[in-house]
Amino acid sequence: MATAAGSFRHQDYTVAWICALPLEMAAAAAMLDERHYDLPARPNDGNTYILGRIYGHNLAIACLPSAVYGTTSAATVATQMQSTFESIRFGLMIGIGGGVPTGKVDIRLGDVVVSKPTRDSGGVIQYDYGKTVTGGRFERTGVLNKPPPVLLTAVSRLQAEHELGPSRIPALLSEAVDRNPRMREKFAYRGDDQDQLFDSEYDHTNLGDTCNNCDAGRLVTRPTRASHDPVIHYGLIASGNQVVKHGHSRDKLARELDILCFEMEAAGLMDNFPCFVIRGISDYSDSHKNKRWQEYAAAAAAGYGKELLSVVHASHVVDTLPAGSISDVSYCREKPPSMKLPNSEIVRNYGQEGAGLLERISNYEHERIHQRLTRKRLTGTTHWFLDHPDFKAWFTEKRVSSLWCSGKIGSGKAMIATAAIDAAKYELGCPTVAQHLVWDNIPKSAIVCSFKANTFLKLTRIEPCNRCKYRKVSLQTRGVLRELPKYQPRNVQILVDEEKRRILGRFLRRC
Structure with missing residues (x-):
């Protein structure tokens, strides 16, 4: 040899x-x-x-x-x-x-x-x-x-x-x-x-x-x-x-x-x-x-x-993606421009410097769970759900902002959720923040913190493109988000400098 x-x-x-x-x-x-x-x-x-x-x-x-x-x-x-x-x-x-x-x-x-x-x-x-x-x-x-x-x-x-x-x-x-x-x-x-x-x-x-x-x-x-x-x-x-x-x-x-x-x-x-x-x-x-x-x-x-x-x-x-990576795959159908907008650069810099802050807000990674479940999903097993008229109506019609799906334990709800998230990423393009919240033996008080930290982390990774537009959160979804803080710990303090405070503050207020 x-x-x-x-x-x-x-x-x-x-x-x-x-x-x-x-x-x-x-x-x-x-x-x-x-x-x-x-x-x-x-x-x-x-x-x-x-x-x-x-x-x-x-x-x-x-x-x-x-x-x-x-x-x-x-x-x-x-x-x-x-x-x-x-x-x-x-x-x-x-x-x-x-x-x-x-x-x-x-x-x-x-x-x-x-x-x-x-x-x-x-x-x-x-x-x-x-x-x-x-x-x-x-x-x-x-x-x-x-x-x-x-x-x-x-x-x-x-x-x-x-x-x-x-x-x-x-x-x-x-x-x-x-x-x-x-x-x-x-x-x-x-x-x-x-x-x-x-x-x-x-x-x-x-x-x-x-x-x-x-x-x-x-x-x-x-x-x-x-x-x-x-x-x-x-x-x-x-x-x-x-x-x-x-x-x-x-x-x-x-x-x-x-x-x-x-x-x-x-x-x-x-x-x-x-x-x-x-x-x-x-x-x-x-x-x-x-x-x-x-x-x-x-x-x-x-x-x-x-x-x-x-x-x-x-x-x-x-x-093939590295085995240990948790990558945010960009489904944007157009290559992002080489010149980034000033505010995009500010947000991206925050994502690089403030990772420790987000971890202190919550270290529960929904994306990791989403990736693990996605790898378990067998090819073709969720097509029936994605082709269902109710799902298509929720996905395409602005007046339908929520879709409730229930099922027995072990019936495949988590796999369906991963498919819906991946479909949203692909169809809506970027900048789309698609979140898969997995309530997996974590206390209620941690859900909102985890949601905010993971969503803001995704926002820091958005690449701007010409053909994709921001979509506003519907009023009904905002109502759901307003209910979540009831379980939030009352004593949460966030210390950031003035410029970054404005960026993070605008997002947290919307939630």
């Missing part, structure tokens, strides 16, 4: 590769086309990284702390990673997982499972998150985000390529071993005789790693494959904070959720970090589980990750 002679900066890395085990990190490092020198550590980042390049993409590879697993640990690693590498666009969670063989899907040890979104899921299901309801029945709640479009389109391309020819995983594994000869023994294919699937109702007979004393008559008979090359399966991956080592429980969850494998980290990433999950199958999630296949399975998954990056265009990655 070549070592890059040039110097790189933290902001030069656009892809995060996250592993749970050192052997997974080793497999990832073996896939690098070139390895980069370490960079200085950043404050408040306890991760250590392997840096390098694959097919034109600069990667930072991180591993969870030794012997610390689960969704929380994965989330911590990803958060610290984003703070250190500001330009990271997405992450790849690549490593081993426990397979779920069924009558429909012939999963073998060493195969690769790739998360694939469905109509009702983002590709990863947190199977142990939910609530216990009447009768003691466990009810799963919540839907995790799906991977970013730049990866989903690349997966489609790769699937098409594999319809025309074989995967390049075997060739990539061979190249990795040639570059790293010490991998040859541990990371090699383990053999058909070591791939044993027992009846799900038959448990392991002792505490040893081998199944020498297990009843061979309880082995599941499967047809011999023509090749030892890993087979790639696309479907749902179950993620949780417990290891599944029970065949009956595995099959029960498989019937309920239609999953292909289990793992323990991805659920901690999907909601707050645009991420894609790839797992090499190292066991069957039953009591016969052992570590014999872990290295090869990790290498197979890493090989798929490298093959995936080969069809991800670098220009598409650059066009």
